[in-house]
Every structure is written in structure tokens, then in C-alpha cells.
Amino acid sequence: MSEDVKQSGDEKLERLVRAARPSVELPPGFQSSVWRRIEEGQMPAVGILERLAGWFLTPRLATAGLAALVILAAGAGAVHGMRTGEREARDRYVASVDPSYSHR
Amino acid sequence: MNMSRAARTVLLGVLIAAVAAALAYLCTMRLCSRQMAADDLSWLKREFRLGDAEMQRVQRLHEGYMPKCRDMCARIAEKQGELEKALEKGEAPDAKLMELATLRAQCQAQMLRHFEEVSQAMPPEQGKRYLIEMRKLTLGFHQDFERSMGDIPASGHGHADR
Numbered sequence: 667m668s669e670d671v672k673q674s675g676d677e678k679l680e681r682l683v684r685a686a687r688p689s690v691e692l693p694p695g696f697q698s699s700v701w702r703r704i705e706e707g708q709m710p711a712v713g714i715l716e717r718l719a720g721w722f723l724t725p726r727l728a729t730a731g732l733a734a735l736v737i738l739a740a741g742a743g744a745v746h747g748m749r750t751g752e753r754e755a756r757d758r759y760v761a762s763v764d765p766s767y768s769h770r
Numbered sequence: 771m772n773m774s775r776a777a778r779t780v781l782l783g784v785l786i787a788a789v790a791a792a793l794a795y796l797c798t799m800r801l802c803s804r805q806m807a808a809d810d811l812s813w814l815k816r817e818f819r820l821g822d823a824e825m826q827r828v829q830r831l832h833e834g835y836m837p838k839c840r841d842m843c844a845r846i847a848e849k850q851g852e853l854e855k856a857l858e859k860g861e862a863p864d865a866k867l868m869e870l871a872t873l874r875a876q877c878q879a880q881m882l883r884h885f886e887e888v889s890q891a892m893p894p895e896q897g898k899r900y901l902i903e904m905r906k907l908t909l910g911f912h913q914d915f916e917r918s919m920g921d922i923p924a925s926g927h928g929h930a931d932r
Contacts, residue, residue, distance in 0.1 A: 713776075715774065715776040715777050715780055716776045718776070718779075718780045718783075719775070719776035719777075719779035719780050719783075722779050722780060722782075722783035723779060728783070731787070732786070732787055732790060735787055735790065735791050736790050736791060736794045737794075738791075739790075739791035739792070739794040739795040739798075740794040740795065740797075740798040741798075742795055743794060743795035743796065743797065743798035743799035743802070744798045744799070744801075744802045746795075746799050746802075747798060747799035747800065747801065747802030747803040747806070748802045748803075748806060750799070750803045750806075751802055751803035751804065751805065751806025751807050752806055752813070752816075754803060754806065754807040755806050755807035755808075755812050755813035755816075756813045756817070756907075758807050758809075758810055758813065759810050759811065759813045759814060760904070760907050760908065762810040762832075762836070763832075763835065763839065763881060763884060763885075763904075763908075764881055764907075764908045765839070765843055767907070767908065767911075
């Protein structure tokens with residue numbers, strides 16, 4: 667008798683629990699997004715130095731950056747050299763026809 | 771000092787980049803500068819846009835002028851020596867000074883004649899520009915200097931009455 671009562675009580679409770687639990691569908695990609703957030707939380711924060719070091723250690727990036735820098739520097743050197751050379755060439759000519767010019 | 775591995779990498783990278791950039795800058799600067807001032811007449815050719823025929827004429831005139839210029843320089847140096855000796859002996863330097871000034875004037879006159887000849891070997895507009903530029907660069911210095919002497923206040927070395 668008491669067994670019957672207990673069994674019917676469990677079934678009632680089970681029905682009640684099932685009714686209380688919402689049966690909502692999980693959004694797509696829910697699991698992977700949860701894992702991603704966990705991984706991000708575990709990764710240490712990357713500072714500017716680490717990021718820069720990472721670029722320097724990436725051969726493709728390092729080579730391209732160095733090449734761009736060298737080309738820019740060579741361009742600036744050429745412009746400066748042409749200006750200096752123009753003045754030197756003028757002084758050289760004037761000094762060749764007027765030797766006192768080089769002593770000024 | 772304890773430096774992190776990342777900081778060491780960045781420092782080394784920056785150092786390599788700076789050295790490479792500096793080398794590239796200096797090399798191209800030297801190369802271009804040397805190329806521009808390759809010889810005595812390279813400036814004339816570029817500045818006054820001279821063709822090959824004009825350049826040959828200018829070159830001939832330049833080569834003809836150089837021995838005369840050297841000769842004049844030697845005569846001025848010799849006269850300068852004579853003046854110094856006269857001063858050491860305690861002689862009156864007036865005559866030597868006059869001779870030296872005459873030589874310098876002859877040298878300048880010869881130089882101006884050369885400029886005239888070179889300007890005539892160029893296209894008219896460029897020749898005119900050359901003449902103005904050369905007079906400014908050679909005689910202009912003396913003129914500026916002499917003009918500045920007039921600006922010195924009477925308390926100084928100037929001769930201007932103010």
C-alpha cells in the first residue's frame with residue numbers, strides 16, 4: 667500500500683519537474699561559441715612588444731617591412747645626394763674658373 | 771637588467787632596420803652626389819641644358835682658359851711673395867700693392883672675358899642667365915663684401931660718415 671503511494675508520488679513529482687523545465691532549443695553553434703569563450707579566457711593578454719616581436723619573427727612581414735624601409739631611405743638619400751651634388755658641381759665649376767671662390 | 775625575449779627581439783629588429791636604412795641612405799646619397807659632380811663642366815651641361823655641340827664649344831673654351839688662369843694665379847702668387855719680402859725688409863709696399871692690385875684686376879677682367887665667350891657659345895637665353903649667375907657668384911662676393919664695409923658703424927672699421 668505504502669509502495670503504491672510512494673510510486674504515485676514520484677510520478678507526480680517527475681511530471682511536475684518536466685513541466686517546469688523549459689524545452690527551448692539551443693541556438694546553432696552554441697557549443698563552439700562556449701568553447702571559444704573559455705579558450706579566450708585562458709589565453710594570456712598579448713602586449714605591444716609581443717605583437718611587434720611576432721611581426722619581426724614572421725619572415726614575410728619582416729622582409730616586406732625591411733624592403734620598404736630600405737627603398738624609402740634610398741629614395742631620401744638620392745634626393746639629398748642630388749641636391750648636395752648639384753651644389754658641389756656648381757662650386758666645382760666656379761672654383762675652376764675663379765680659384766679664389768674655393769677659399770671663401 | 772632583465773629584458774624579456776620579446777623586447778630583445780624588437781630591439782634587434784629595430785637595430786637591423788636602422789642600420790639597413792642608414793646604409794641605403796648614405797650609399798645612394800654618395801652615389802648621386804658623386805654622379806652629379808662628375809667633372810668641372812657637368813653642372814653647366816645640366817643647369818643650362820646644353821647640347822653636345824654646345825658642350826664641345828664650351829669645353830674647348832674652358833680648356834683654352836685654364837692655362838691662362840693658372841699663369842695669372844702664378845703671377846699673383848709671385849707678386850704676393852715680393853710684397854711680403856718688401857714688408858719684411860721694411861720697404862714701402864705701395865708699388866708692390868699697386869702691381870698686385872693690377873694683376874688681380876687683369877685676372878678678373880680675363881675671367882669676365884671668358885664668361886662672355888662661354889655665354890656666346892650657349893643659346894641666347896641660357897647665355898644671358900649664365901652671365902648673370904657667374905657675375906653674381908664671382909664678383910658678387912667682392913661687391914657684397916665692399917657694400918657691407920659701408921654698413922659698418924663709424925665706431926668700427928667703417929669709412930662711412932654717419
